[in-house]
Amino acid sequence: MIIRHLSLTNVRLYARLELDLPGGLSIIQGDNAQGKTSLLEAIYYLATSHSPHGTLDRQIIRWGAEEEAPYPYAILKSDLQRRDGPHMLEIGIQRAEGNRMRKEIRIDHINKRGIDLVGQLAVVLFLPGDVDLVSGAPALRRDYLDDALSQVDAGYVRALEQYNRALTQRNALLRQAQERRIDPDELEVWNDQMVPAGVEVALRRREAVGQLTRLAAPVHRDLSNNREYLQIVYQPNFDPAAPPSTTYQLELDNTRPPTGMDSADLQTAFRAALAERQRDEMARGMTLVGPHRDDMRFIANGIDLGEYGSRGQQRTAVLALKLAEVSWMRDRIGDEPVLLLDEVLAELDPGRRQSLLMRIANSHQTIVTTTDINRFDQDFVRKAGIFTVNSGIVTKNAQG
Amino acid sequence: MPQINKTLPPSVTRLIDALSQLPGIGPKSASRLAYYLLRAPAEESVGLADALRDLKARTRFCSICQNITESNPCDVCTDPTRDRGVICVVEEPLDVTAVERSRGFTGLYHVLHGVISPMNGVGPDDLKVRELLGRVAAGPGEGTPVREVILATNPTLEGENTAAYIQRKLAGSGARVTRLARGLPVGGDLEYADEVTLSRALEGRQVM
Numbered sequence: 001m002i003i004r005h006l007s008l009t010n011v012r013l014y015a016r017l018e019l020d021l022p023g024g025l026s027i028i029q030g031d032n033a034q035g036k037t038s039l040l041e042a043i044y045y046l047a048t049s050h051s052p053h054g055t056l057d058r059q060i061i062r063w064g065a066e067e068e069a070p071y072p073y074a075i076l077k078s079d080l081q082r083r084d085g086p087h088m089l090e091i092g093i094q095r096a097e098g099n100r101m102r103k104e105i106r107i108d109h110i111n112k113r114g115i116d117l118v119g120q121l122a123v124v125l126f127l128p129g130d131v132d133l134v135s136g137a138p139a140l141r142r143d144y145l146d147d148a149l150s151q152v153d154a155g156y157v158r159a160l161e162q163y164n165r166a167l168t169q170r171n172a173l174l175r176q177a178q179e180r181r182i183d184p185d186e187l188e189v190w191n192d193q194m195v196p197a198g199v200e201v202a203l204r205r206r207e208a209v210g211q212l213t214r215l216a217a218p219v220h221r222d223l224s225n226n227r228e229y230l231q232i233v234y235q236p237n238f239d240p241a242a243p244p245s246t247t248y249q250l251e252l253d254n255t256r257p258p259t260g261m262d263s264a265d266l267q268t269a270f271r272a273a274l275a276e277r278q279r280d281e282m283a284r285g286m287t288l289v290g291p292h293r294d295d296m297r298f299i300a301n302g303i304d305l306g307e308y309g310s311r312g313q314q315r316t317a318v319l320a321l322k323l324a325e326v327s328w329m330r331d332r333i334g335d336e337p338v339l340l341l342d343e344v345l346a347e348l349d350p351g352r353r354q355s356l357l358m359r360i361a362n363s364h365q366t367i368v369t370t371t372d373i374n375r376f377d378q379d380f381v382r383k384a385g386i387f388t389v390n391s392g393i394v395t396k397n398a399q400g
Numbered sequence: 401m402p403q404i405n406k407t408l409p410p411s412v413t414r415l416i417d418a419l420s421q422l423p424g425i426g427p428k429s430a431s432r433l434a435y436y437l438l439r440a441p442a443e444e445s446v447g448l449a450d451a452l453r454d455l456k457a458r459t460r461f462c463s464i465c466q467n468i469t470e471s472n473p474c475d476v477c478t479d480p481t482r483d484r485g486v487i488c489v490v491e492e493p494l495d496v497t498a499v500e501r502s503r504g505f506t507g508l509y510h511v512l513h514g515v516i517s518p519m520n521g522v523g524p525d526d527l528k529v530r531e532l533l534g535r536v537a538a539g540p541g542e543g544t545p546v547r548e549v550i551l552a553t554n555p556t557l558e559g560e561n562t563a564a565y566i567q568r569k570l571a572g573s574g575a576r577v578t579r580l581a582r583g584l585p586v587g588g589d590l591e592y593a594d595e596v597t598l599s600r601a602l603e604g605r606q607v608m
Contacts, residue, residue: 097426158596165557172518186516186524189564193557 001122001335002365003043004086007077010062012038013392020396021367022385023081025360027376028369030389036369039389040125040340043367046078046089047121047151047338049105049114053129057093057101071095080121083335089121118154122329122337126322126344133321134314135306138295145205145296148212148325152332159200166194167287175285191274194290199266201291202236209234209296211331216324220300223316223355228300230320237293240269315347323359336364345375412438464535466511466528468493476509483507485547489532489566491515491554499552507550510535515558516565524565532566536573548576555582 008017013035030036041060044052051060065072073094080087090106105112107120133140149156170190176182213232220230240261261269273289274281281288298305298317305317329337339360345353345368357380360366373381386397408416412434420430437445461467462474469475476482476496486507490496496509512527524530536546549570553559567577583601584593593601 154595162557166561169518169558169561172521173523176518176521176523183524185565185568189516189561189568192564193561 001080001082001338003078003121003338004081005079006039006043007075008042009075010065010072011042011060011074011076012062014038014042015062015392017392017394019387019394021365023365024363025380025384026365026367026387027373027381027384028367028387028389028394029371029373030369031371034389035392035394036389037127037342038392039394040127040342040367040369042076043078043121043338043340044123044125046076046091047117047123048147049091049103049117052125052127052147057103058095060093061095066095071097078121087120089117115154115157118150118157119152119333122151122333122335123340124322124325124329124337125340125342126319127342128344128347130318130322131311131315131347133318134298134309138293141296142292142294145208145294148328149204149208151337152329153204156201156204159197159204163194163197163201163291166190166197167290167292170194171286174281174287177282178285187278191271194287195267195270195274196263198238198290199263199270202238202266202294203263205291205294206234206236208328212321212324212328215327216320219323219359220317220320223320223352224300225351228313228316230317231299232321233297233299235295235297237291237295238270238273238289240266240273312349316352319344319348319352319356323356326363339363339366341366341368343369343371345370346372461528465509466513466531467496467509468511481506484544486550487532487535487546487548488550488552489563490552491559491562495552507548512553512562515553515556515562517558527562529566529569533569533573536570536575546573546575548578551577551579555580 002023003021006017006019006021008014011017017039019039028036028039041051041055045060050057061072061074065074071094073092075090075092077088077090080089088106088108090104090109092102092104092106094102094104096102103114105114105117107116133144146160150160170187173182173186173190177187209232213230216232217230220228224230239258270289274287277288298309298314298321300309300313300317303309305313309317326337326339341360345356348356353375354377357376361380361383368384370376373386376384388395388397415434415437416427416430419425419433420427422430425433437448458470459468460470460472462469462472462477464473464477467474467476471478483506487510488499488505488507489510489512490499491512491514493511493513496511499505499509510528510532512529512532514522514527516522516524516527532549536549549566551563551566553563563579567579570577581604582597583604584590584597590598
């Protein structure tokens with residue numbers, strides 16, 4: 001798919017932007033703090049209805065817009081060319097009374113719910129900070145999985161929403177258990193809501209990680225000049241069939257539930273684990289078992305890159321993952337996602353940069369930002385649309 | 401607190417402040433309402449004031465179904481033509497009105513006045529759950545046993561949870577516990593039904 005046109009009103013530092021984008025490659029150049037990343041963020045927002053890395057909705061609205069209107073708003077709009085024809089996506093965000101935020105989503109001019117965005121605009125975003133995905137907190141990796149799956153799988157969005165809501169309620173109840181005696185049935189009925197949704201989330205995550213690792217391994221082998229074999233391993237917080245040791249086997253089919261376990265078995269085991277930890281949960285006032293404590297690990301040649309990998313190895317692993325995500329989304333939704341690369345080329349050595357540029361040369365649409373266009377080779381630049389950003393104003397450079 | 405011009409007399413600001421406490425009414429709507437009443441004939445504001453005063457003074461919870469009523473027990477609970485063996489459990493008094501409008505129900509009601517939501521600090525004891533269990537255990541007074549309890553809470557996470565909780569508490573009471581069916585709205589279009597509703601409708605399909 002291709003974003004033909006992007007229109008922003010009061011988004012980040014853009015008071016107003018109307019931008020025609022070509023298919024293939026676009027390079028956005030400009031100094032720091034001129035609006036390069038904001039542009040990619042805005043596109044990401046249109047795909048997911050939230051910002052990457054937990055930026056708040058109110059922060060999307062251009063700073064200063066509140067001085068011009070009592071209830072400041074931002075509008076993001078895009079004209080898409082998808083395999084199934086042209087489409088229009090629009091998200092409006094407005095600050096309402098009592099400091100609340102109102103969000104309206106329109107697809108082809110019709111008001112829709114957030115979940116209807118799934119599969120509309122698929123993007124793979126790569127930010128410099130994404131290297132932390134390998135070595136950072138498990139929450140980063142869960143967010144990554146949630147964001148990737150939420151773009152392609154409406155069933156996942158629903159299961160995750162239900163799980164999170166039931167979890168919030170259950171945690172509130174467990175906190176109350178520290179002050180009053182709660183009726184065991186009160187806890188039990190929340191388990192009834194949380195367990196099936198939690199198993200659904202875990203199963204879909206397992207499947208996604210399995211698919212991603214299968215796609216990422218060959219890319220990674222390539223990027224590491226056949227020296228390293230990457231495995232991305234899903235580590236569910238709750239795994240009734242967990243192997244006794246932490247050694248990782250090669251060629252393990254990790255897209256399916258553990259051997260001999262189906263959804264019903266997993267639910268039974270999840271409940272048993274909750275029962276076992278109940279006393280603990282009451283004492284600490286929170287839910288201690290479930291996919292909200294999942295993790296995934298990056299293993300290369302048997303070594304956990306999160307703990308023992310060099311920065312360079314971690315970067316290569318994330319790059320392989322992101323490139324795998326592109327093919328993964330294509331497989332899941334039957335259309336090519338838009339690839340958004342923010343300054344990532346700056347961090348790569350020439351060999352890997354070349355390898356990346358070759359891989360994205362055939363994508364339907366890739367938007368790359370850079371402070372220094374001279375990092376790209378001439379051939380590459382000639383094929384690209386070049387844009388310059390300066391204080392929230394984007395101009396297309398004349399070709400040649 | 402909304403910032404209202406200090407030149408306004410206190411009696412006006414007091415009304416504006418009071419009105420803006422109401423749900424869905426901000427300071428702007430509140431001032432508009434206040435100025436409307438200021439200009440309208442005195443009977444209008446006196447009528448409104450009477451209505452507001454009576455609202456609290458004359459209403460109470462029905463001692464049987466916990467609905468809002470002026471006479472205790474309420475008109476539904478004292479109606480001899482209604483089936484006392486069936487109780488329809490709803491979240492709010494407005495839900496009683498909704499079910500009554502259907503004219504399809506001839507039993508009695510029980511109003512919970514909310515749903516279980518630990519996030520908002522609402523547990524079973526903050527609702528009229530105990531009263532319901534008491535009714536089912538005792539029968540409605542004249543020795544008619546309760547044959548069926550229909551759980552008509554909303555199909556939200558909290559509504560489902562509250563229904564599940566009550567169902568657990570009623571297990572072994574002898575009463576049949578049922579839940580409202582979920583599915584397609586009448587006059588609706590399959591094409592526009594969301595996936596969850598449609599899959600629920602499939603699960604709940606019936607032999608023709």
